[in-house]
Amino acid sequence: MIQPEGNSLVRPGFSRQAGARVCRACGAIVTAIVSFAMPAHAQTMFQWPDTSAHVSHYANMEDCLAADDRVKRSVVRREELTVWHDTIPINPRAALDPEPAEVAKTASQCAARFVEPNVDIRDFAPALTLFLAAGRDSDATALVARRVAAPARNARDRGIVVDSAVEIYLNARPARLDAAENLLLHRARSSTDRVERLKTYATLLISTRAAGDTVRSRRAAQWIVSIADSLTLADRQSDAFERLADGNGGQLYIYDALDELTGFRTRMDSLKKSTMAYATLERANWSRATGERPEALQIPIGVKAAPLSAEHWYPASAGSSPRPTPGHPALILFLEHTSCIGSASTSDAHPTAECVSRMAELRRIAERFPSLEIDIVMSTHGQFMYLSPPSPENEATLIRDWVDAHHVPGAVLGVTTTQFWRLPAPDDRRIDKETPNLTRYSFGKSWRVGSGSMFLVDSEGIIADAWRLREEELGQFIEVLLNREHREK
């Protein structure tokens, strides 16, 4: 049928079994000879080629940025082949790291032909990005000044220009915090709208904290608190205020700023004294930020941790005593395998980066604090990856295997069988009922527990902190709680 020239697909009269035996024997001999006689070609076959961009024929800013982006992506890709970033602790000062040398070199070479005073003002955004990538900060400053000074239709348009410049400054590597702060401050001080100024300072607080610059973030927090003190009731009830913080309201910015001003060390000092002392401090900040009573704090700090329930415990002995165990600090992690594992439609679902990162973080914590109790809380949903398990027990076993594969030493897993009902046929959709653990750990508050939520419980069974814990902070919280336990004993 198909006759590729010079090759026959199946030789006539060639018995398959006999052929296979001969081939296997020949294969073994050839492999043996090759392994002794030749270097392993597979080890040297894939040499990374020269991917540097030849920028001489790039005539405009967009071409230069595209070339620079290509170089950046090839660097990232090369790194991804050997490093899973989501299993490594987050570097809080990553934003202040410079671009890789080849990226900066490409930008610098390509940008060499563009002289700042000759740059068309309409090319402001790409030009600013390119100048920053090339390390020409003085040209960038001059360009921004020229653009801001250019006539604008109204204040809103001018605000948009500043927003763009700030975003470019913050997204540049290293982030240009000085320049961004100057622009934001200029904007805040020239505005009479207090809510707008609050938003501007919050932008500064969030971006400087993300870059690990605590001096600037404390300064921004101070400005936020000052503005907050001057807000009128009308300001706090305005739509603009309600829309802040992704629709959660500007009071979150104020609470955040108060926490920043209180300082991590002060917060830890109060936690060292007692969990309730720490809770009082946090509740006071919440009350000051929102005007609500202190107990209305949405984060359940200082609340008694409810006992966990589960139909399936791994190891099984864990279910014989209450969890979290009284008298021991414990970390409770709520996880949902349905949100951890990616889409099942491809039949080879993969865990999401966020989930991998959470489990890697948990593993590091468990290794660092072996005496800390770790309780992972999960529930059944009638599916697992690309399977529909026949029973909750079967699903719980699959969940256990999945958790075990992340090697978190000493972790206890509790799997709850989720009760559900179905919409009448032919709709048949499954409607899950809330599990008792989720109900108990929502504490009647409007913020609900989700996959990835953490609760840190002290030895008296009081929640010391919840939800917002980052690894670095979390480690210090746990250390304080374990030291307290040690002292008490």
Add this chain to the structure above:
Amino acid sequence: MSGRTDRLVRLSDDSRILSEQDCQAIAKRVFAFASGGGETSVNLMSWWNGELRWARNRTTLASDRRDIRLEIWRDVGKGRGNVSTNQLDDASLEAAVRAAERSAVLAPIIRRPTPTQPPLPNPERPKTAIWSDATYGVTPEARGEAARALIGPAEAKGMQSAGYLEMRAGSHARLSSTRMGTTPAPWDIPYTAWTQAQCSMTVRDKEGTGSGWAGLSSYDWSHIDAPALAARALDKCVASQHPVTLEPGRYTVILEPQAVCELIAIVATSMYREIPEQGQGPWVLSYDDVLGLWRSKLGLKVLDERITITHDPADPLLGIFPEPWMEPVTWFDKGVLTNLSFLRDYALEKLNVNAPRRALTGYRMTGGQTSVEEMIGTTTRGLLVSHFSDIRALDGNSLLSTGLTRDGLWLIEHGKISKAVKNLRFTESPLFALNSIEQMGVPVPVFRPVKNPYEQEAPLTPAIVPPIKSRDFSFTSTIDAI
């Protein structure tokens, strides 16, 4: 080294697509060239396309083409690279494998290994009737003879004809080096070969006042009665000459099966669960405030109770391309919406079922026993529609659509066709038409070939539909084109 042209695969006339043995042999050769470990998979497609097109009674195109597409996927380290070729000699295959390995490193698809991997489900694929020796055996000479028989009667009557004859065959297999001879994974494709034939013809008079069309498609050429189609197109042309202009408005319409199929095509595109459950489309019922979700019209009567639309992969007249987890589905049962399609992750998450519901492609619609002649005989005033063209949706929620009548539109008065009418634009929802049915005829296969002839993987989408008589169908303007 031999010249480039020497590497091309020779395909003999009697074997125009790859056989199962060919596919396995090629796959094994590819797998043997892979080095450095990791999975290698191949996606092998071969196709043959014999066609003949004519216009003004003269052939404008007659071709007989075939090609192969081999896609090679190589997993190297954390990357996956791919390359495609149609050259199957050893040197070319090895070069392709090396290229796939290079691309795995240069443009890797970074995939995190899954920490735990339960055994994969093993889906069943239905056995469907999609292969016909009658189609595969049609030679270029036979196509020429068939075209001559189609053109002859029209030419003899002094008419101009144009048409298209096509026979196609294809094969597809996706094989993996890690699963050769073992249970295939859901994304593997066992060797599948298919055929498709289509014949369509338009006849016009030389003055350009009358036009008639007829067409049919099937996987089996022996199911297509080409001379009958030619006679039908010619009759329609003669009968549609010298049309009069009719005022647009609401008319009782008798829609021939082809027109019904074209009108309800838009319904098939809306048959997805996600659409109503996001609060959109024609099948959304209302928002349930208590549960916080959108309810659909599943289980509710939405069409005339005489309508049942089903989809059975084993139906020998339908010829549906076999896919994993494909089952018989009743979409509408006596007018009640009983099924909407969904993806496998939806099925797992919302229904805890490990199988998708495949989209409504090929289908069979129930009808009645009334002939078109009887429908005409019982109509006081109405229009007989041959078929539609240029249909497009105007509103996704009501499925309000607009389009043109084509190739034959006649006014019916007092139980008889009284005159040919100039074409009209309709603006109507197929749901309205399917809820205003007066009579239905015997369902028959219609012309519904794969839309893109070069899309070799496209599933076959045949349909069997009845003629219907529906009242108050809305026409909104006249069209000069015949």
